[in-house]
Amino acid sequence: MMTMNSTQVSSFTFGAYVDVGLFKYLCFMIMMCFYVVIVFTNVLLIVVICMNRSLHEPMYLFLCSLCVNELFGSTGLFPFLLVQILSDFHTVYAPLCFLQIFCLYTYANVQFYNLAAMSYDRYLAICYPLQYNIQMSLNKVTMLIAVSWLIPVLNIVVMISLTASLQLCGEIIDRVFCDNYSIVKLSCYDTTVNNIYGLMYTFIVLFALAIIIFYSYVRILRVCFCGSKQTRQKAVSTCTPHLASLLNFFFGCFFEIIQSRLDMNRAPIMLRNFLSLYFLTFQPLFNPFMYGLNLTKIRIICKSLVFGQM
Template identity: 60%
Template sequence: MLNSTSSTLSYFILGAYVHVGNVKYLYFMLTAMLYIIIAIVNISLIVVICMNRSLHEPMYLFLCSLFVNELYGSIGLFPFLLVQSLSDIHTVSASLCFLQIFSLYTYASIEFCNLAVMSYDRYLAICYPLQYNTHMTFNKAVIFIAVLWFYSFVKFLITLSLNIRLTFCRNYLVVKLACSDTEVNNIHGMFGIVLPILVPLLPILYSYMKILKVCFSGSKQTRQRAVSTCTPHLASLLNFFFGCCFGIIKSRFDLISVPRVLRIILSLYFVIIQPLLNPIMVGLQMSKIRNTCKRSFCFKMLTCFKDKM
């Protein structure tokens, strides 16, 4: 819902929230604990990758970009969610609403593009192991990361500028709230749906088709290497698709029979579960990162022990 004066939008009323009495403090504690865990795990892995020169390789740069994006998406959601869980008046200013929409959409776009680039990196590592360091250099990895972040921000800045100019009337999706001409938004929206999905999806499909071809024609050792290298990435990719499907279904269909709390959780699945599981599925599954974390932890424990002595 929304409140507006003439053609000037002032704030939105968030109809998804329910009054749960004192249980809201439990919701707040659970949400805060989840946010703290996500922040600690992702920041720890970012620090490990940045501080260890042995991890300054393309594969780990892409992982670092992924973990930075998990923090970015969490910052776009959790602080606002924590405030709303304690509040009895569930409203949000128009500017903050658009800012949150922008942050969550860019998070999803960066996540998908980053996973696409990582699939291409896996393809090079498995199909061209001897030429990998030539095809995927440190500078090329930095360019890939810069392009995917720049592309996502520019794309949704355009979307945001088109939505802000609309006049709003009623309650539903932001563009469906509009009672002014939305033809340009609809045309841009069609491209906005196709391009963010098609552009990352093509390299993902191409990379895994080539990887499967190498697996079927290669040795047992090649297949084992491909499985160990690709399994964490595939798990993260499927989890992301799973969450996005929930979000799309929730936004396009009225799921009246599904409990409201469950609908809210499912619609936010991709930005709650993904930042939590990615460091475990993708980061800590990498033996090099896992061993570096163990060494760093043991070194700190040993240092603390010596200081106490």
Template identity: 65%
Template sequence: MKITLNLTEVSYFTLGAHVDTGHFKYLYFLILFIFYVSILCANVLLIVVICMNRSLHEPMYVFLCSLFVNELYGSTGLFPLLLVQILSDVHTVSASVCLLQVFCLYSYGGVEFFTLAVMSYDRYLAICCPLQYNTRMTSNKIARLVALSWIYPLLNNTFIIFCLTAPLHLCGNIINKVYCDNYYIVKLSCSDTSVNNIFGLTHMFTVIFGLIILILYTYVRILKVCFSGSKQTRQKAVSTCTPHLASLLNFSFGAFCEIVQSRFDLNSLPKVLRVVLSLYWLVCQPLVNPLLYGLQMSKIRIIYKNLLFGRKM
């Protein structure tokens, strides 16, 4: 006979994907710690550069600043607990901390996707409607888009955790990952999860597919303008869209790997590879984005040089 517990009665979860690595755990800790510090420094630097330079107070850079803040938010939701778990011999985490991490990581993913979609729309207006750009992308509209990118994912994940996940009755407390994951908690449920599944499918088809259609539409229009426009128009499109498209593809690849690993049995893959794939979208995106935008955006490159060589801006 299985013992069922309401999630509010579960005191801790065990993160079962951690393995005993002996003294190598200090090496893994050092590598991930360097990643975390690099993410913090790079994203904070870009936020400071954008905020302190009036020449960067444009819609595109405002959205970039929101994106970098989200990278800090998501990384802080992952790394501190992960680093503690690597050094620990007992890989357990309290239920409240586990649910907090679920909230942070899932809302991070939502904000990231919303912000990338908003940036696609911004690039579409700048390249396809340049004469109307300033009148259509007003300060109020920028504020509403940034607010939507944050408020909807935060409210959505609050509803998921407190209304859908928390009432579940669980038959176990072992999560086969190195961090807490809502889908794996739902898989532990002994109760009916049809409402969770219906909500997940509805959210996927309405919100996620809606954003994907928006992004595809904007890039189809941008490509159309590039092929029919002047050389200067093509150069502008390439310089501003290349880092955004690379960031979008990188995030989509990581999210796809995570979805596939969660929904399908990939036990035939080495455990280390499964762990790396599950961490990819949470580690690589915050690490790569500052490099993409810092190196590709000409205005940011110029300001970097001015800061390094002490020139007046």
């Protein structure tokens, strides 16, 4: 094999693609439709939020960051996936593979940070409504969004640097896209440093975010049970889309853990591919509809833009 800097392979081969004949064109059309819908709905929400000053509030600014991230993650997956579906040779050059890993893992991490920030925002809005505008200032919102992007990017750069330095003895990735853990498993030597770094980041950072989300919703539920009917209605109307997005996110994470960490060799290949793609396709597909349908301001403005009526 050719030598490429710190790795022994110059390209990787995807082992999860199967020859389905003409059915690949149907798969291509389905994935293309998913991508078009994701781009259209997320761009629509971004335009609506940016062009309407009445939506320049913390909740909608966080939503805008969420939509930008979903466009980023989808663009890191779908064009690559569409090419691979139609191709007869499912290989990718190593630099492009690591670039895709950077995009997809950054997307997943930023998504979690954004959802945690949105949970904190809803907690302040419902539990401390009188101090909300002071507590959630524009500077604080900007800082939270910046942190939601900066820390994941730095983490993924370190993670990819550790993976790229490994000496690999194989080149087959048992996925339909590039996956960091799949490459780490190809290492000829000890991967303790990679494993320790991954565990430290998971338990120190991601576990802390999970605690923030859990604490925020415990406090919100307490206020709902003890508060007035108006307070409960406000909590339900503003928290429903976010809570649905969180549940969908955790379902995707659960499927990803099953696919990555458990032995799925006996499972049908289509089921394995579905589990691995669920998080990257259904999250950006699901969120714009959930927020667009449940947040009244956005729903009214979207209808006026699309149908030309109020």
